[in-house]
Every structure is written in C-alpha cells, then in structure tokens.
Amino acid sequence: MSREWTLRGATTEYTVGLPEHGGWLELRAWGPHGVSDGPSPLGYVGRPQYMTPGDVAAVEYAPDGVRPFAGPDLVVRPARALSWSFEDAAQEGDSLRVDFADAGSGLRAALHYRLAADSDVVERWVELTNAGDSPLQLVELGSAGFSVPTPHGARLTYLSGQWAQEFTPATTELRRGRFEIGSTLGVTGHQFSPYLAVRDARDTGPTWGVALAWTGSWRIVAERDAAGLTRIRAGRVAVEGPLALAPGATLVTPVAAGAYSAEGVDGLARVWHAYERGLAGDRLTRTRKVIYNSWEATYFDVTAAGQLALAEVAAEIGVETFVVDDGWFVGRGDDTAGLGDWTPDPAKFPDGFDTFVDRVRKLGLEFGLWVEPEMVNPRSALYEAHPDWVYQVDGRPRTTIRNQYLLDLGRPEVEEFVHSTLDGLLRGYDITYLKWDFNRPRTEPGRMGVPLEDPDLDGAHVAALYRILEALRRDHPHVTVEGCAAGGARVDLAMASRVDVVWPSDNTAPIDRLRIQDGYLRAHAPHLMSSWVTDATGLFDTRPRSLAFRFVLASAGVLGIGADIRRWSAAERTEAARWVARYKQVRDVVTQGEVHRIGGPDEERCAVQYTLDGRVVVLAWNPGPLDGLGTVPARPVRLKLRALDPATRYAAAGALYSGAHLMSAGLPVHWTADHDADLIEVTQTSS
Known part of the structure; x- marks a missing residue:
C-alpha cells in the first residue's frame, strides 16, 4: 500500500508517504526542489525500545494511539488509544486530501494540504467528522505536526513580549525534550506570537518555520527526540474543556502553516512576507495612505473644533486620511463609560457628525474612525439593556479590565449587533478607514444560563469575528480595516488575511519601537505594519532621537502620524511635509518589496533594505x-x-x-x- 505524494511550491517541495501498514501519513522530505529524490532524511533505522514506531516516525498527524508517549496531535474521549486506517487520497494541483477512519469510534479524519505554486508555505488543516452514533469529546485538537531533521540539536527562534514590548526575538537550543509557547487568553496575545523558526543547532542555513492562523487560544510545541528529529505541533487550545463533536457533526481545525528557507531566519521572514502578500490578494496593490490618528494628541478630549485643528495641520503636511480615535461617542469622557453606545456625541459635534466629517473631507482628507465593538462598559445603555450579553459564569463575580466587559460574540444576537453597528456607521458616514481595537482578554469562561462544559466559546467568538470582518470587506471594499488589540495582541495569519494593516504595539517611542518592528518583520510583512510618528519618549529606552529618526522608523511599513502636530513648530511641520513626500515616493517599494534586515537594534548596523522591480x-x-x-x-x-x-x-x-x-x-x-x-x-x- 506504500504511496507518496509531492506538492511543489515556488522553490520548495513537500513530500508525504503512506507506510505499508496504512496507519498514518508521514513526512518523507521537505525542502528545496529535488530534496525528495533520495532516501528520506527523516527516516530512522533500528528498533524502537520501550516505545512505539509512531513515537519516533515523522508522523504528519497522530492520534494518541499512534504516538502514545511522544505527544499526539489528537486525543478523543471516550475512545482510548485512538488509531485509524487509510481510506482514500486525492491530489489536485497544489492540494492534497488524505482520509483516515477509526471503525471503533466512527471518527473520520481528512488531512488537508495546500502548497500554492507561487508560495513556499504549506497550509495544513484537518476536518474531523463524527460518523458514529455516540458523541465524542475532543480533548487535544492540533492542526498539524511538522517534522524537522535536527541531528545536532534544535535551535528555536520565537517572538515573546508583553504590552508595549511585543515581538521581542528570543532563541533557545533544545538538545532534548519539550518547548512550548501559546495563549489561553481567547486572543492571540502579547506574550507570544504564533510563530516558531527551527534549524539544526550547527547549521545556519536551512530553516523551517511554523505559524498558526488562529485568533483565539493556541499552542505551539516543539519536541526533540533522542534520534535527532524535532517535531512541532501547532493548533488551538480548548481552554473551556473538551470540545463536543455530536454524531454527524464536523469540526475543521485552523490552518497551521509551514515554511522553508535555505537562507536562515531572515530568508524565512521573506517567505512569510510573500505568503502574507498572497493572503492580501488584489488589496495588496491598493495604496497604503498616510494616516493621522488623534489619540496621543487629544485622548478622550474629542471635540469638533479640536479635531479640525489637527486635521488642518495634517492636510498641510501631506496626510491623506484623518482618523478620530477613542472619545467620539456618547458617554465617553474617559474609559469608565460609553463602550457599546456607538452614537456620535452631539455635545462634541454640535453641528452634527456628518457636518464634521464633511469638513474633514473638504480639507482633502479621507476620514477614519476608531471602534472597540466587542467591548462594553458597565456604565452604558447597551449593558443596561443586555447584561446577559457579556461572558460570565453563573454565581461568580464578573471581572472588569480597563473598566469594561467582553461581549460574547458567539451569541447570534451579539454578532448581529456588532455587524449591524459597524455596517451602519460605514453606510451612514463617509468613512474609508476603520480601526478595530480589542483591549482586554476573556476572563469568565461561561455564558449566562448555559452549562460551562457545553459551549465552544473560543471557537464561536473567533468564527463570528471572522464572519463580521469578511462581511465588512465584502460590502465596503473601499474601507481600510486596521486590526488592533491593546497594541499587538491580535497579530496572526488569520487576521493578516482579513484586515489591511495591524497595529504592532501601543509603544511608539523611537528606540523601543525600533526593537518591536525589528521583531515584527521576522514574521510579518511590512504592508501590514502600521507605524506612527509621535512625541513619545520611551518606556524601556528613553534616549532621545530626532524627528527624522521617527519618520524613517514609521516609514518602514505604513506611515502614520500620532503626535500633537498643533504644537509642532513651523520648522518641524516643514520637515514633516518633506518626509511624508519622500515616503509617498517609495511606499510601493516598502510595502510590496522583498525585505532584507541588515544588523539590528542592538548592533552598530541597523537597517532594512526593500527591493521591488529593480x-x-x-x-x-x-x-x-x-x-x-x-x-x-x-x-x-x-x-x-x-x-x-x-x-x-x-x-x-x-x-x-x-x-x-x-x-x-x-x-x-x-x-x-x-x-x-x-x-x-x-x-x-x-x-
């Protein structure tokens, strides 16, 4: 029964094979074109002692019966030691599907692969169907296992951090054992990015990467065995407990993406950049407008007169889109009230919000607006009307973070409210830019009146988020959507395919931000990276830098300005106008070009090179x-x-x-x- 299938990308191929016994699929080769022409670099010799063959083989996706000791990708209850048999396979162009089934439980698993011809990233996901008569519980639910040869130990590179210090590169050497990163926050998180780069500890060239397209709770685990194989498992985490799979039901895992480069971590970054440019589709060619955002200039003190004064200066220096941040809606004088009541405050816009927007537009600027639609303040009309719409556990106190609760977006009525609210704003006003923020994780893992063990809160929330974003992009294709989550807590491949730009961090100070952006560009493309010029002095490194430094830094992605430009001198405004004009001349190269990082923030050399069409x-x-x-x-x-x-x-x-x-x-x-x-x-x- 032994069979093999090869998927070929731009410079990479990925070959999987079915052993004679038909009990699993395993990786035969992954690397440059032609790497599969020869004995598998992932095969092993000798007899496994005190473990099973599946524990040492390069198994692509393993239930616990296949890898009982070395870490399975799937654990199902009440089944124990779940294993399955090959049923069918179908390859069409750049896609492959391989089907397995377990007769005892009725579980069917379809392993999906896709390696596009213009990409060196293999996408993998699993479709699980309960074809039996009894409900099943999914205890562990990975998307894929990726195997990498590391005969001298595994060198792992990852991105960690916290609020205001996101995307900090870190490296560790794994001689043997297990390494794990992830989030249980119901959101991608500040602490770790769903990204891991792996190479042999003595080889600086060939490097493999794994990333996860999921905006909820997640986990990436690397395990190196005694025989020199490092296996990386990636998938979502069921933080509320096992996921129910009823008879006849199907669950599809998030996409886990694997990448290969012969040019180390920096070359791997270029592979991810090209992949994310592909995710953008034809929206990539849309000009990334220079924006002004009012947050650091006015905070909650939003008035029509104050915002127009900023807009006038912004227009003078060449800004193209003016974005009003938090503080524009009723009840919003600080962060204790107003969230959920998305109506422009007539006291702040006495001539009407539409008149205000029109005045901004007459300055030659497009108009944008900040929203945080998944949140609600206890002091709001929405919460007063619908206290049951927030996550909560019956009989337990509710936790506020930043004086707000998180709406249960998985409830159909909440999803409809959020979608109709945003859709109404975009239809009611001439808005071309929407900044979607998210300033707190989920704390209470429950829904009023529903048993705690029943709902998949994480999956329902993320699925609704994706549906809303996709609907807004479909119905308002001219609107640029920025993804933000208290800075960089929602930056992942799934968001990269559904928003136009992301906000890497709330920290806009020059040296701090230089470090953040250096780490960000290791995993994500510059066309997604929104960056502002501000007057911030720094949280972790307060050394002063020039206005030129700040403009060059913010020009490394999508240029924005967030300083109180009313206070800038005439000379500073003139200099700013020159930098904005220079950015406009090169922004297509920056946002669409091939990226080479030269040195870094802690080295004498620190630069980024962008190349596009010569x-x-x-x-x-x-x-x-x-x-x-x-x-x-x-x-x-x-x-x-x-x-x-x-x-x-x-x-x-x-x-x-x-x-x-x-x-x-x-x-x-x-x-x-x-x-x-x-x-x-x-x-x-x-x-």
Missing part, C-alpha cells in the same frame, strides 16, 4: 549613543546590501558604487548627533 530603498538608523560622534577618528558604518547585481553601477546618497562594492564593503552611512537616521534610494545608473 528599485532599492534602504532605511537606516543609529541605535547607539549620539554623544562623542565626530570628535575622534572613526570610519562610517557600512551597510552590506543584498541581492544586487555585482556588475551593475548604482547611485546612492550622491555617490556611485558597484553592486559588488555595496554587497561586500557596504553602503557607508556617517552618523552625527544631528543625523541619526536616513532614507536612501539606491538606483541603477549607466555611468
């Missing part, structure tokens, strides 16, 4: 001390560029270089106390 843009920063520069002999910092033609001549910053020089010696940048960042265009020249 155009090269380099954003560079001095993250080190500014004092003493130029007072003693020193040589310029050299930025070694990538992927140029060695024989071609290039012009950059008023000088000429060969491609060979720029890649080997590097592009020189000379920092001074007054010059701590730059945006440099590198252009081909015939001279």
Whole structure:
C-alpha cells in the first residue's frame, strides 16, 4: 500500500508517504526542489525500545494511539488509544486530501494540504467528522505536526513580549525534550506570537518555520527526540474543556502553516512576507495612505473644533486620511463609560457628525474612525439593556479590565449587533478607514444560563469575528480595516488575511519601537505594519532621537502620524511635509518589496533594505549613543546590501558604487548627533 505524494511550491517541495501498514501519513522530505529524490532524511533505522514506531516516525498527524508517549496531535474521549486506517487520497494541483477512519469510534479524519505554486508555505488543516452514533469529546485538537531533521540539536527562534514590548526575538537550543509557547487568553496575545523558526543547532542555513492562523487560544510545541528529529505541533487550545463533536457533526481545525528557507531566519521572514502578500490578494496593490490618528494628541478630549485643528495641520503636511480615535461617542469622557453606545456625541459635534466629517473631507482628507465593538462598559445603555450579553459564569463575580466587559460574540444576537453597528456607521458616514481595537482578554469562561462544559466559546467568538470582518470587506471594499488589540495582541495569519494593516504595539517611542518592528518583520510583512510618528519618549529606552529618526522608523511599513502636530513648530511641520513626500515616493517599494534586515537594534548596523522591480530603498538608523560622534577618528558604518547585481553601477546618497562594492564593503552611512537616521534610494545608473 506504500504511496507518496509531492506538492511543489515556488522553490520548495513537500513530500508525504503512506507506510505499508496504512496507519498514518508521514513526512518523507521537505525542502528545496529535488530534496525528495533520495532516501528520506527523516527516516530512522533500528528498533524502537520501550516505545512505539509512531513515537519516533515523522508522523504528519497522530492520534494518541499512534504516538502514545511522544505527544499526539489528537486525543478523543471516550475512545482510548485512538488509531485509524487509510481510506482514500486525492491530489489536485497544489492540494492534497488524505482520509483516515477509526471503525471503533466512527471518527473520520481528512488531512488537508495546500502548497500554492507561487508560495513556499504549506497550509495544513484537518476536518474531523463524527460518523458514529455516540458523541465524542475532543480533548487535544492540533492542526498539524511538522517534522524537522535536527541531528545536532534544535535551535528555536520565537517572538515573546508583553504590552508595549511585543515581538521581542528570543532563541533557545533544545538538545532534548519539550518547548512550548501559546495563549489561553481567547486572543492571540502579547506574550507570544504564533510563530516558531527551527534549524539544526550547527547549521545556519536551512530553516523551517511554523505559524498558526488562529485568533483565539493556541499552542505551539516543539519536541526533540533522542534520534535527532524535532517535531512541532501547532493548533488551538480548548481552554473551556473538551470540545463536543455530536454524531454527524464536523469540526475543521485552523490552518497551521509551514515554511522553508535555505537562507536562515531572515530568508524565512521573506517567505512569510510573500505568503502574507498572497493572503492580501488584489488589496495588496491598493495604496497604503498616510494616516493621522488623534489619540496621543487629544485622548478622550474629542471635540469638533479640536479635531479640525489637527486635521488642518495634517492636510498641510501631506496626510491623506484623518482618523478620530477613542472619545467620539456618547458617554465617553474617559474609559469608565460609553463602550457599546456607538452614537456620535452631539455635545462634541454640535453641528452634527456628518457636518464634521464633511469638513474633514473638504480639507482633502479621507476620514477614519476608531471602534472597540466587542467591548462594553458597565456604565452604558447597551449593558443596561443586555447584561446577559457579556461572558460570565453563573454565581461568580464578573471581572472588569480597563473598566469594561467582553461581549460574547458567539451569541447570534451579539454578532448581529456588532455587524449591524459597524455596517451602519460605514453606510451612514463617509468613512474609508476603520480601526478595530480589542483591549482586554476573556476572563469568565461561561455564558449566562448555559452549562460551562457545553459551549465552544473560543471557537464561536473567533468564527463570528471572522464572519463580521469578511462581511465588512465584502460590502465596503473601499474601507481600510486596521486590526488592533491593546497594541499587538491580535497579530496572526488569520487576521493578516482579513484586515489591511495591524497595529504592532501601543509603544511608539523611537528606540523601543525600533526593537518591536525589528521583531515584527521576522514574521510579518511590512504592508501590514502600521507605524506612527509621535512625541513619545520611551518606556524601556528613553534616549532621545530626532524627528527624522521617527519618520524613517514609521516609514518602514505604513506611515502614520500620532503626535500633537498643533504644537509642532513651523520648522518641524516643514520637515514633516518633506518626509511624508519622500515616503509617498517609495511606499510601493516598502510595502510590496522583498525585505532584507541588515544588523539590528542592538548592533552598530541597523537597517532594512526593500527591493521591488529593480528599485532599492534602504532605511537606516543609529541605535547607539549620539554623544562623542565626530570628535575622534572613526570610519562610517557600512551597510552590506543584498541581492544586487555585482556588475551593475548604482547611485546612492550622491555617490556611485558597484553592486559588488555595496554587497561586500557596504553602503557607508556617517552618523552625527544631528543625523541619526536616513532614507536612501539606491538606483541603477549607466555611468
């Protein structure tokens, strides 16, 4: 019965095979084209001792009967030691489906694969169907297991953090045992990103990555065995307890994505970037407008006059979209009231909200609005009318975070309220930008009047969120949607396919933000990264930086401004206008180009290179001390560029270089106390 199937991507192939016994599917090869032409690098020799063959094989998806000791992907009750047999397989182009069934429980499992021709990312998910007569409980519910050869130990790179310090890169070496990251917050979370990069501890080249397209609770686990195999399991976590699968019912797991690059973690980042550009589809080619957001200038003190004063300055310096943040709706004078009552406050907009929007539009600006539609304050008309709409456990106190509760979006009436509210705002006013925020996790795992063990609260909430976002994009295709969650707590592949930009962090201070964006770009593409120029001084690194530094930093993705620009001097406004104009000239290269990170925030060299259709843009920063520069002999910092033609001549910053020089010696940048960042265009020249 032994059979093999190979899926081929842009430069990668993924080959799986069915052993003679037909009890599982296993990985035969994963890497560059042609890697499967030879004995499997994942096969083993010798006889397993004190364990089963499934515990050491590169099994693709394993119930507990297949991997009883080394960690299964699926655990079902009341079945014990669940195992299954191959039934059928079908491959069509870039997709593969392999079916298994367990006669005892009636469980059927369809393993799905997709590796698009223009991508090096394999998407995997499982469709579980209860074809039996009795209900089943899904205790463990992974999406996939990915196997990586690590004969000298596994070097794992991941992204961790907290609020205001998201996407901090970390590396650990796993000689043997288990490593785990995840979230039980009902949201992707600040603490870890659903991303993991894996390579052999002694090999700096071939690197594999795993990410999860899920915006609820999740887990990624890496386990390295004694024979040199590291297996990465990824999937959602049922934090409320086992998930019920009734007779005749089907459950589909989130997509777990696997990526491969021969060029290390930085090359792996380019694979993820290309994949996320594919997720954007034709929306990728839409110009990312320069926005102004009023939050850090006015906080809750929103008035028509104050916002228009900001809008006038924003228009003068070249901003294209003006976004009114929190504080525009009734009852919202601070964070203790108003959430849920999404009606513009007539006291703040005495001439009418539509008149206010029209005045912003007459300045030549598009208009955007902040919302937090999944939340409600106890002091609100919505909560007074529907206290049963929030997550709660009967007989237990309700927890407030930031003076608010979380609405139970899995209830159909709540989903309809949120959708109709947002749809009504977009139909009622000339809005082209919607910032969707989410400022607290779920605490109470229950629904009023419903037994705690019954509902899949996590799955229901996430599914409703996806449906609403998809409906808004369908019905209002001209609206740009920004995903935000107290900063970067909702950044994952599922959101990348449903929003246009994401907000990586509430921390906008220059050196802090440089570190956050450096980590972010290891896993996510720049067309999704919203970044603002503000006056923030820093939470973790308070060293001052110039306005130029802040503009170059915010230009590394989708440029925004969030400072109180009314207080900027005439010279600062003039400088800002120059930077906005420069960004507009290069933004297509930044948001759609191939990215190479050069050095990092803790190194002398710190730059990002973007390349698109022969155009090269380099954003560079001095993250080190500014004092003493130029007072003693020193040589310029050299930025070694990538992927140029060695024989071609290039012009950059008023000088000429060969491609060979720029890649080997590097592009020189000379920092001074007054010059701590730059945006440099590198252009081909015939001279």
